[in-house]
Amino acid sequence: MQTPRLERVPRFASPQDVAGLEARLERLFEPTHGLRAWLGTVDHKKLGVLYIVTAFVFLLAGGIEALVLRVQLAFPSQRLLSPEAYNQLFTMHGMTMIFLYSLPVLSGIAIYVWPLMLGARDLAFPRLNALTYWTYLFSGLFLYSTLPIGLSPNAGWFNYVPLSAQPYNPGPGIDVFALGMVLLGFSTTGSSINFIATLARLRAPGMSINRMPILVWGTVTASVGNLFMLPAVSLCFFLLHLDRNYGMHVYSGYGGGPLLWQHIFWFFGHPWVYALVLPAMGIASDGLPTFCRRPLVGYTFVALSTVATMMIGYGVWTHHMFATGLSPMANSLIGAASITIAIPSAIGVFAWIATIWTGRPVITTAFLHFAAMIFLFVAGGVTGVMTAAVALDWQLHDTYFVVAHLHYVLLGINLFPVLGGIYYWFPKMSGRMLDETLGKIGFWLSFIGFNIAFFPMHLLGLLGMPRRIYTYETGLGWDRINLVITVGAFLLALGIAVFLFNVARSLRHGRVAGNDPWGGGSLEWSTTSPPPAYNFAVIPFVASRHPLWENALDEGPQRSVVRRGFVLDAGKETAGTTLLDGMPYTIVRIADETYVPLALAVAITLFFVALLFKALWIAAACIIAMIALTGAWMWPRAELGQRRAVRHE
């Protein structure tokens, strides 16, 4: 038990009791105006929106790339794209969707929603939050920098050596990919640390870990996972860069051989796909109960199966390598372990269905997206079991069957719950409702388009069409299916366009939402929409998993307190609590707006640009700039209480 170290005991009161409280908080937290308000911001709500918008821009880029690929494949023997252009586009499509859309959009949602769900005023490290956003944006621009000149990475998103090694791929594309991935790794590592620290310290008093929303479980599971897997991907890409430019022979015959790349890459790559879906499942686990008018069935099972999926996910990376000549024993063990993942997945599915079954559904657009996710997860999950079966995978591997499987799981359990989550939280973020009619039109277009685009890919795979081919001859039984798929892809794109139109329109013309348009159970619905810069005027006290549903459920004597709470107004402050029990523990200070994270992100990015051009002196100068900026960052600040004399006890 940690001894409470509150430097003062804050007042416990309702906002009305404290004269001028909200005005004072307003002054403390309110951002400056103009450019500084965005470039220097450390507010999780602004950064969350920046993350989400940036991720959607990349989603559009990756989607347009996909449509171009689908036009090329609509008919046999087309010559719309050269093989080189096709290979660059499919590589960019995969890289964009996997690295620049899927995880960042979940980070953005979590960055926005977490503090509101947790009853906090920001993430644990607001300036780190700004740094990770800017490095994410810059790494995305870096990775896209060679697209306009036609020299993008072209060896696929898993970038196998020796195809990506210097002799077979001398252009700059692979180096851009390699360095960009290391740069992006900075961002993802930083945001993961931020989530973990926030979970450990910033939950509202009383929110013990068995009372956290499932989104929090999902994000923190992915974040802990990231800290273990990201070193692998950064290492394998950085070694590739050294291999290509400085003759290190890491992946050539002298060193580790081509399979070394595959092992290290998939040691990262497989857990990564769980990091791309677990937080999104969390969105559905928190959203569904609101639209079923009951708490989630099997909270503990769902939370633990989230963690279990991630842990088993670390032991199955070679199921991407069944055909590389590993021993039958190794293959069978990994195959069986991969099949095991279906068990925690099944727990989640049955928990969601039971929640709907025993609840009273409210069929909103968000609900439809969550329900669609359950269906797509099952359809994509069962094909995952098929590809886990070693000898069967020898046939399925690298065919369109795998393309179908991965799109069912990645779009099914990332894009659909993300869209559902945006329908769910958009009113909170903007203060206005998204239009439900447009929403349902968009949903059905994208759901039907998705299935027309991706279901036939299973069949195409069974008919033997390999993935990553820029063209195919007629007479193989693939022609008509490919045309159907292309039509479906455009329908899906139309559905996304309707969603974007809805967002643009509703920002101005949407119905005013009010604090709690859905009757949600977690803390974010207790504050205004959009929330004030300080989130909560007083820090609430939590006594159950659904602080706002306690009266309606009436299941016990204990009640959360959201109208009254700790008054923290001696600066930009929020409550710090203990890891397991959420006991009040300390007062945490929140940094002011600053340009230092942006400047540091620029310096880090320039360092990688210098490496790309082998301008090692400039790289050295960037390191000095990074050290100087880190010094400026760490310089003791009065507002963070770092300049007071330390009292030794």
Next chain:
Amino acid sequence: MSRSQRGAAEPVTRLMPLAGTVPLAALVSGCSASPMSYLSTEGPAADPVTLMGWGFTAIAAATTLIISGLLLWAVVRHRPLRLPEARETMERGGNGLKWIYVGTLVSTPVLFGMAVWMVAATAAVIAPGRPTALTIQVIGHQWWWELRYLDHQKNQSFIGANEIHVPAGVPVKLELMSADVIHSFWIPKLSGKMDLVPGQLNETWIEASHEGEYRGQCAEFCGAQHANMVLLLVADNAAAFEAWWNAHAQPQGQVADAVSHGRDLFMKHCGECHTVDGTAAKGKDGPNLTHVASRRKIGANIYPNKRGHLGGWIADAPTMKPRVRMPAMAEKLPGGDLIAVLDYVQSLH
């Protein structure tokens, strides 16, 4: 072999009509038009897996249908509530946990059974049940297949390209290697994939139950022309295979005087990259062209081996297969020279 060999073929055929019940299968008019389909297979290295594929597909389809049926039922069994009144309703009814207990208890044994089936089917195709008749080394190149035929009993070996000949009904050992990047050997009707990894020797085996031609293609992304790295396997009866072997184990014989000018040009312009056994052409960069006129296709099996295509290929291969390593020869072989070389190549039976 075999248990798997006997056991597999029949149930697979029996299951075939199921394809018609899957609505999307109707999109493709029958599997016969799909030479790359492994919904039905024709060799013991593939058949047990095909049966497992159908079994797993059935389980997967049933699971998806049952779960989505339950999901749909869960949604429609209530009269849906409407906002904003719905916000007032709130109750924790029913025994939801039962779903998790029953669901997990039902799905876990099914998954366990699938894992056992997986291990059994994998074991059934790991190795042939009887000794292999011959060994063929397959060496991947960007973007074609080099084939080395080895017969240890006869102590014979020779080199071909892109078109594998095997005796039907006999297991053949394959030794897979790569000269450059990773490729993957895949003839879906006969076996699953095995990668060709540089610096590594992978072994697998293959057997065609019937005579016939089987299409394959590279299955691991290997660069610009990955899409056009096609493989053709010809399975002959024992006598025909013997005759083919005897003809191809011989170096190229003397050619008629009519093509001697073409031969000289070939030695000068083509011999640096291509080999024709029994001549001065000993290049290793491109496919071995000994007996090339007897092959069915050219350009790694993407164009028919006909005079027009072959002439076009020699004149300007990069247009017919962008980024191919073979340079356009039209400038070096103006007018009549091209025809002479074409005549010579077409004489290499």
